[in-house]
Amino acid sequence: MDNIKEQIMKVxxxxxxxxxxxxxxxxxPDIIESWDSLKHLNLIxxxxxxxxxxxxxxxxxxxxxxxxxxxxINECKK
Amino acid sequence: xxxxRYSEILQQNSAMKEKVIGAPYKVKVLANVTINSLKExxxxxxxxxxxxPVIEFGNYDNIVQDSRMSAHSDIVxxxxxxxxxxxxxxxxxxxxxxxMYNDIKSRMCAEIDNVLxxxxxxxSVIFNTFSSTPFVTGSSRKSKITIFTSELNKYLDDKxxxxxxxxxxxxxxxxxxxxxxxxxxxxxxxxxxxxxxxFKNYVSALExxxxxxxxxxxxxxxxxxxxxxxxxxxxxxxFNGIDMSATSHDGRPFNMVQQIALFxxxxxxxxxxxxxxxxxxxxxxxxxxxxxxxxxxxxxxxxINWENKALNLRSISTELNIGLDSIVFVDxxxxxxxxxxxxxxxxxxxxxxTTIFEYxxxxxxHVYKYFNLTPNDEDSHKTALYKQQxxxxxxxxxxxxxxxxxxxxxxxxxxxKDDPSFIQRIAQLTQKTNQFNLTTKRYTESQILKFMEDGDxxxxxxxxxxxxxxxxxxxxxxxxxxxxxxxxxxxxxxLMSCRIIGRNIEYAFIDYIMKWLKKExxxxxxxxxxxxKKNSQVISFYDDLGFILLRDEENEKHYSINILDYEMKNxxxxxxxxxxxxxxxx
Numbered sequence: 174m175d176n177i178k179e180q181i182m183k184v185x186x187x188x189x190x191x192x193x194x195x196x197x198x199x200x201x202p203d204i205i206e207s208w209d210s211l212k213h214l215n216l217i218x219x220x221x222x223x224x225x226x227x228x229x230x231x232x233x234x235x236x237x238x239x240x241x242x243x244x245x246i247n248e249c250k251k
Numbered sequence: 252x253x254x255x256r257y258s259e260i261l262q263q264n265s266a267m268k269e270k271v272i273g274a275p276y277k278v279k280v281l282a283n284v285t286i287n288s289l290k291e292x293x294x295x296x297x298x299x300x301x302x303x304p305v306i307e308f309g310n311y312d313n314i315v316q317d318s319r320m321s322a323h324s325d326i327v328x329x330x331x332x333x334x335x336x337x338x339x340x341x342x343x344x345x346x347x348x349x350x351m352y353n354d355i356k357s358r359m360c361a362e363i364d365n366v367l368x369x370x371x372x373x374x375s376v377i378f379n380t381f382s383s384t385p386f387v388t389g390s391s392r393k394s395k396i397t398i399f400t401s402e403l404n405k406y407l408d409d410k411x412x413x414x415x416x417x418x419x420x421x422x423x424x425x426x427x428x429x430x431x432x433x434x435x436x437x438x439x440x441x442x443x444x445x446x447x448x449x450f451k452n453y454v455s456a457l458e459x460x461x462x463x464x465x466x467x468x469x470x471x472x473x474x475x476x477x478x479x480x481x482x483x484x485x486x487x488x489x490f491n492g493i494d495m496s497a498t499s500h501d502g503r504p505f506n507m508v509q510q511i512a513l514f515x516x517x518x519x520x521x522x523x524x525x526x527x528x529x530x531x532x533x534x535x536x537x538x539x540x541x542x543x544x545x546x547x548x549x550x551x552x553x554x555i556n557w558e559n560k561a562l563n564l565r566s567i568s569t570e571l572n573i574g575l576d577s578i579v580f581v582d583x584x585x586x587x588x589x590x591x592x593x594x595x596x597x598x599x600x601x602x603x604x605t606t607i608f609e610y611x612x613x614x615x616x617h618v619y620k621y622f623n624l625t626p627n628d629e630d631s632h633k634t635a636l637y638k639q640q641x642x643x644x645x646x647x648x649x650x651x652x653x654x655x656x657x658x659x660x661x662x663x664x665x666x667x668k669d670d671p672s673f674i675q676r677i678a679q680l681t682q683k684t685n686q687f688n689l690t691t692k693r694y695t696e697s698q699i700l701k702f703m704e705d706g707d708x709x710x711x712x713x714x715x716x717x718x719x720x721x722x723x724x725x726x727x728x729x730x731x732x733x734x735x736x737x738x739x740x741x742x743x744x745x746l747m748s749c750r751i752i753g754r755n756i757e758y759a760f761i762d763y764i765m766k767w768l769k770k771e772x773x774x775x776x777x778x779x780x781x782x783x784k785k786n787s788q789v790i791s792f793y794d795d796l797g798f799i800l801l802r803d804e805e806n807e808k809h810y811s812i813n814i815l816d817y818e819m820k821n822x823x824x825x826x827x828x829x830x831x832x833x834x835x836x837x
Contacts, residue, residue, distance in 0.1 A: 187261045211287040214437065218288055218447050219257045230436045 177224075177250075181242055184223050188216045201238040213237075226250060252296065253451045257288075260295050260451075267298040276302050276465065279321040281309040281366075282330035285443040289450050296454045302465055311442070315362055318369040326375045326464060328457075329366060331359075333381050333400060334433075334444050344386075345395050356399065360406050371412055374695040375464050377457065378411065380404050382420040385433045385444070414697040416460055423452045459620045466682045466693045469599065469621040470573050471521035473564065474512065475582035476533055476555075479603055480524075480545065481505050485532045496542045507611040509544035511618060516549040520622050521571060521637060523552035525563045525580070530555040551637040560587055561594040571637070572749040574685060574785055579621055581614065623679070639719040640750055657754055658824035660717040664756060665828050666763055667712045667724075669703040676724045677712055680746060685785040687757070688746040689778070689792060694729075707732040708743075713760050715751055716828075725751045726760055730768075738774040745778070745792075758820035761796065763827065765817050773814060780808040796820075 185200065186193040189207045202208040208216075217233055220226075220242070226249040228236070236242045252260070276297065280289065290306055297304035307324075309317030314329060321327050337344045340355065347355075370376045383400040408417065424432040431448050438444035445453075462468050477484040482501045483493035495509060496502035516522045522545070526533060533555045537547040552571060554563035560582075568575050576597035582588050583603035591600045599621065604613050618624075643660070667673060678696040685691065694702075702708040713726035725748040733739035742764075747757055768776060778793050780786075790808075794800065797818060798810035 184258055187258050187265075190265065210441070211285070214285070214441055214443055215257075215288050215291075217437075219261075222257050222447055230440065233437070233440060 177246065178243060180223060181220070181239070181246065184219050185216065185239070185242075188212060188219050196239070198239050220246065224250060252292075252299075252455055253448070255451075257292075257447045261291050264291050264295040264298060267295075271298045271301055271303050273301075273303045275305040276326070277324040278304050278306045279309065279317075279324040279327045280306065280330070281314045281317050281321065281327065282332070283312040283314055283335045284330060284332040284438070284445075285311060285441055286330055286445060286450075288443070288445075288447065289453070292447075292450050292454050293457075296458055297461065300458075300462065300465070300467055302461070302467075315365045315369070318366045322370055322372045324373060326377065326461070327370055327373050328377045328379075330379050331362075331381065332444060333383060333396065334385055334438055335442060337386070337396065344399075347395070352395070352399070356402065359403055363403075363407055363410060367410055367412060367415065371414070371697075372701070373414060374698050375460070376415045377418050377460060378407060378415055379418050379420045380407070382424065384421050384424045384429060385435075387429075412697065413700075414695060418453075418456060418460075423449060423456055426452055462621070463623055463682065464693065464695065466685070466691070467576075468623050468683065469520075469579050470577040470683070471523060471551075471567070471571060472512065472515060472579045472581065472618075472622075473523040473525045473552075473567060475584070475587065476524060476526035476528055476536075478583040479526075479581055480509060480512075481536075482607075485536060486528060490532075490535060490540065493536070493540075494542075495540070495544070501607075502542065504607045504610045506542065506544060508614055511611060511614055512545045513549055515618065515622060516545075518622070518624055521551045521573075522549055523554075523567060523571075524550055525554045525560055525567065527557055527560075528555050559590070561591060564591065564595060564598060572686070572752065577685075579617065623683075636720065636722060636750065639722075643717075643719055653753075654824070660719075660754070660824075661826075662715060662717045662754065662756075662824065663826045663828045664759055665714045665716075666760070666830050667714070668767075668830065669710055670712065671700065671703060673712050673724055674699050674703070677710060677727050680724070680727050680748060681744065684746045684748060685783070686749050687752055687789055688744075688783075688786050689742070689789055690744055690781045691746075691783050691786060692744050694744075702729055702731075707734055711760070711764060713747075713756065715754075715756060722751055726756060728760065728764055730764070732773070738772075740768060740773045740776055742776065742778040755820075755822045756825065757792070759822045759825040759827065762819050762821065765814065765819070769814050776812050776814060776817075778810045778812075780810075782806045782808075 182193060182196045185196050189205050189212060191205060191207065217228060217236070221228055224246055226246065228245060228249060232245045236245055278293065280286065287308060290308070293306055294304055309321070312335065314331065318327070336355070336359070340347065342351070381400045381403045383394070383397045386394065386396050411417065427448050432446055433444055433449070434446050474480050481493045481495035482505055485493055494502035495505045497506040512522050524533070530553070534547065537543060537550065552567055554567060556563070564578065564580060565575070568578060574597070575595055579599045579601065580591055581601045581603065585602060588600045588602040591598055599617070601614065601617055604610055674696050678694055678699045681692065681694040699710060702710050708729065708731045711728045712724050714724045715722040727744060727746050728742060729744040731741050731743050733741070778798060780790060780793060782790065793810045797816065798812045800808060800810055802809040
């Protein structure tokens with residue numbers, strides 16, 4: 174697994190307070206119970222700090238599963 | 252903490268969750284914006300200070316209603332964010348007419364009144380000031396929003412009760428810059444205006460208030476000498492080679508540091524020295540150097556020798572009768588700092604920065620965090636008090652028996668009952684006293700006032716004078732009668748400052764209280780001992796007085812005594828001079 178993937182998973186596990194093995198490529202608010210709208214804000218802020226990026230306004234609401242998060246972060250890092 | 256990433260804070264916070272236990276400290280956060288990311292950062296700062304927080308958020312933009320149900324919290328934090336007030340107007344604020352301006356203002360003032368009224372019984376309320384900084388308005392003209400905000404702040408400042416602390420949001424925003432502090436993007440989409448950097452800085456600003464409320468402030472600051480109080484090494488550069496001049500490039504920062512130490516000394520902080528040097532060299536500087544600011548007379552304790560500093564700091568703690576965790580230590584040597592951090596973890600060690608021009612500001616930041624800087628009369632002459640203490644210690648050696656010595660002190664104690672003029676000092680004693688403290692309950696000024704005003708509760712305070720001087724107000728007892736059975740009364744708090752320990756004053760004080768209770772026809776006196784890390788010296792206090800042990804739980808011992816069974820200690824050499832009764836005097 175590449176580094177960015179791993180880093181995202183680590184942040185998600187920390188923010189949602191779930192063990193890291195519970196975070197998969199299919200993780201979404203439907204699967205992770207603690208992923209509500211408030212925790213979603215915390216996730217955005219944590220990811221921005223972790224990768225030193227600013228996620229565009231229109232993408233903030235889109236990042237609702239692991240694959241999209243990874244895609245958008247890679248986009249921002251370019 | 253500002254240097255930690257959010258994810259690191261989250262990890263460390265959840266790791267501490269299991270370890271920091273103890274009585275929960277109830278925190279309520281009320282806000283008209285979304286600030287939930289604050290929660291874990293706030294928890295973190297409590298837990299690293301060994302406090303177990305229970306943090307609850309009020310509903311979004313429901314401050315007035317929620318404040319009605321929050322008075323039982325230990326601390327309430329109120330965020331009223333102008334961004335949200337302005338956006339709720341839905342007209343460009345600069346363009347509103349006077350009628351609307353006044354309508355909004357009177358609505359806001361009414362809300363402030365309501366919140367303050369609802370929280371008047373809460374021990375500590377943090378109210379953030381209103382800020383117009385997030386609104387870009389240019390620096391040469393005063394916008395309507397700026398005027399509006401300063402009017403609200405003035406109103407808030409005029410109306411606030413003593414339990415309210417105003418926290419200046421503009422200072423936090425200016426430390427970071429607007430773009431680093433405010434997230435307009437998330438405000439627009441989620442009404443969440445603050446960045447993580449803002450929250451970290453905000454919580455740092457809150458920390459001294461938390462430390463003060465929970466009795467975790469420091470009592471002493473101990474400085475190294477060479478390259479800490481002055482530039483240079485006296486043993487090598489000599490009396491004339493060291494520099495602490497207010498007007499020289501090298502000396503100026505050190506001169507400022509000495510001024511800060513002097514400022515602390517005037518506010519009752521114990522200032523001391525711990526340095527590897529020849530004592531005569533250092534004393535010569537303290538007495539005779541033309542540029543010295545922190546003169547000999549302001550220094551309470553000196554350990555100038557070639558012993559290791561952990562040993563010296565330990566003996567400072569013993570001689571001053573304060574815990575190691577009440578000490579801040581400043582030194583330029585990374586060897587000494589690391590040695591102390593390793594051997595005496597309880598001590599806060601501050602290393603002089605290598606960029607000396609930053610040294611005074613760096614020291615000040617710690618000073619604001621760890622010391623109580625609201626001056627009261629008692630504090631301003633504390634240095635003299637501690638010096639008298641040493642005089643007494645030295646005299647003690649001349650007498651055969653301790654009673655003979657105590658009698659020679661010609662002590663006079665004055666007891667004050669429910670006297671509001673001492674509220675500040677009494678609250679301070681409940682917050683700072685650790686050793687001779689039977690229950691270690693911390694109270695704010697407004698809580699002490701409430702005890703005094705309640706007819707079923709009484710606050711007794713003792714001041715002690717002797718041959719060497721006035722020790723000031725140094726012991727406190729709070730008693731609370733059973734509202735349903737007027738024969739029963741409990742001793743809620745009984746504490747004494749370490750500066751008068753060992754003089755049997757506690758016995759004269761409890762004798763007095765018992766006499767008074769008898770006169771008031773109370774019959775059953777209940778008391779308790781709640782054990783902490785520091786108060787083991789009073790573990791058998793009530794046993795020794797003949798109280799009957801009712802229950803012995805893990806950390807608590809509960810007692811009672813029938814007033815007729817109490818045997819007076821009658822300490823002959825303690826003279827009771829006067830009794831002032833605040834409630835009757837009114």
